[in-house]
Amino acid sequence: MSVIVFGSGADKSLHRNLFSIQPASAQRITPSDVWQVVYQQLPDLPRENKYISRENGKVDENNTLANRLIRYHVYTKGRAPIYRLDWKLTLADYLGANEIMYDTTYPGNDSLRENPINGDKAAIARLNRSQRDALVQVLVNIFNPTSQNTQSPSPNTVPIPSTSTTPQLPQRGGAELLK
Template sequence: MRKQIFLQGWLGITAAFLLEAGPAYAQLRLIPDAARRVYEALPDLPLENTYTPINPNDGGPRPEEDTLVRRMMLYHLQVAGRSPTDRFDWQLTLADYCDANEPMVAQQYPGANRLTVNPYTRDKAVVQSLSRRQRQALLRALVLAFGGDPDPKPLYIPPDLKAAPALPTPEPMKPLLLPGRGGADLLRPL
């Protein structure tokens, strides 16, 4: 009886952990396919896959799969902890690469501990070298690769709320009179 209760408790804890960790692992499994889709949509985007792994037998991605977009996706999901389907979150990630948002830490960048040369500096330089049009196309491809909406519609606002009621005009403020000499004496108790 005790053994059965213990096993039920253990299975419940394990199931709760797996359910909690499930989406993150699912997103990481989608990265190779999502990166492939981005490169299909943007064939001129640099691969940046010339880095050599420190230990080729560590079970990591093959060098031809370890691309700029894959590292960008890992940074977005794991380091920055952002949503893969939200357009605004991808804009923040591109802003990170352009030094216009949060600073990126080179030691935490994907591949920093696994490759002989940290791709951090080169990846940032490649993203910064893209034109505004190219960055917009990359943003769109990244959102679409994870099934998000690259062109979100504005929220519906009912017609009766569009015309805000006119607020009364406040009266102009009277100028504040500052005490003159000896004004500090007014603060003494009576």
Template sequence: MKQNLWRNFAKFSVILALALVVGGDRPPAFAQTRQAIKDAEDVYQLLPNFPQENQYISQDSGEIASQNTLVARLIYYHIYLKNRPPQYRFDWKLTLADYLGANETILSSRYSGTRTLRDNPLKGDIAIIDRLTRQQREELIQTLVRVFNPNIDNNNQDSSSPLPDNSESQPNSPNSSGDRRFPKPGDAQLLL
């Protein structure tokens, strides 16, 4: 009898511990949300006319959650839900493709603000991203990359700088004479 009681107690303790470990993500999620808000503020400083979409009501206080912005939710989704690196343009393009319905489906039950706001902001966020022009999306992506990789301007080479001339190191190359030959229609047939 006592042995069964102890087994049940041990099982209950293990289940409780697992529930706390798996379901007890409140402090890290809060910290992640705070970081996303800080990063979003940096984006809004660089893009002051970008829609904030911060009119949603907090479940806890009943007041407008003004720090819960579209960019904060976008950053949270990108980094913490999809685990995509924030310093690459391609990954941000994938995230915007998610919002446009062209890549992965965004689960509304896991979207940022679902647990903290009275109304789920996902549909409104998708509508805003959908209304952006291609140029506005590119500006958003470039700004996000710049916020998460401040040295991006130093890493990119100036496109007006000349390409290195390798003709001296390869005397038998087709371009060794100095004149550059560009392909013409039908040149691919020469490969056969």
């Protein structure tokens, strides 16, 4: 398992043993290539790759929404890429429902002529809930292939609560069992 250092410059570095990405096809994927796998699995996800590079003055087609989303999640926020909740928090950032996103630290701000943050926020806002859930699941599956069968249950398989009105009381010795 390799060790990846997150963060850059004056940012606090987080050491994680999180990237041992091995898709079913048994080929290794580097974190910088994950965005391509996202678009293979979700071809309708907006690319938002119309921005012009500061370096060469041409459209940077590899600087996509998925690429920036992953970089924001992992490098800017330092969130683990293997957990659904962390990805949902990141999407909540884009939707303005969690943490404030800053223009100056957003991926692409330093390499593109126009900061893509507003376009990316709008693209995420145009996704419906099931599209956002699919995006989260694809990202978790890519970064944590062993979690591929841990999707939340479908509405048809959710257990129906008991109609009994008698509340269940804790059993004696329950605290001892927790030790």
